[in-house]
Amino acid sequence: MTAAxxxxxxxxxxxxxxxxxxxxxxxxxxxxxxxPRVSVQDNYQLVIEDAADIAEHDVVWFVDAARSGAEPYEIxxxxxxxxxxxxxxxxxxxxxxxxxxxxxxxxxDAYLLAIRGYEFEFLEGLSERASGNLAAAVTAMRRRIGxxxxxxx
Numbered sequence: 001m002t003a004a005x006x007x008x009x010x011x012x013x014x015x016x017x018x019x020x021x022x023x024x025x026x027x028x029x030x031x032x033x034x035x036p037r038v039s040v041q042d043n044y045q046l047v048i049e050d051a052a053d054i055a056e057h058d059v060v061w062f063v064d065a066a067r068s069g070a071e072p073y074e075i076x077x078x079x080x081x082x083x084x085x086x087x088x089x090x091x092x093x094x095x096x097x098x099x100x101x102x103x104x105x106x107x108x109d110a111y112l113l114a115i116r117g118y119e120f121e122f123l124e125g126l127s128e129r130a131s132g133n134l135a136a137a138v139t140a141m142r143r144r145i146g147x148x149x150x151x152x153x
Contacts (some may be wrong), residue, residue: 004037007145008057008108010050011042013065019117019130022065022137026115029138030145038145046091054096055104059111061141062093065130066114072133073140078110113141 011027013020024042031040041053046062054060066074080101081094093112101107115137119127126134 005058006056007035007038007059007061008053009038009040009061009063009141009145010046010054011040011063012044012046014044016122016124018119018121018123018125019127020065020120021124021126022115022117022130022134023063025126025134026063026113026138026141029134030141033142035145046093046096048091048096048099051096051099051103054108055100055106057108059109059145060097061111061113061145063113063115063137063141065117065120067117067120069114069116071116073113073115073137075140075144076112076114078112080107111144113137 009027009030011023011025013023015021015024027040027042030038039053039057062078078093078097080098081092082098093110097110115130116133117127117130119130
């Protein structure tokens, strides 16, 4: 990433299902920074309309809760997926990247920040363990994005 890159942080998940709200919570933390050239959005799930926003950025961070996997979080580089199939209830980041590539001719650098969650019941509020993972994940994302944003153009 460079200081001129336009960055999109796209947090998604359902805050009404405890730790499933980790993506929107991370997006909220990033929005508070008010960094130039960093746009932040959150939603319950990825939608096809996100492709237009992704196409306008050089770097995209998809942020979601993980039911299993690395603790406290995992960062994985993403590439456009070869399968453009999707349903209205499941749209993967790789599919969105493929749509952006095919219809907008753009291939932004993309990352998935999967924050480990533990409780997914129909309740609001993050579990204590997930809150700790959120703090660590946001710190890591701030470092990765901040290195370029805080440089003078």
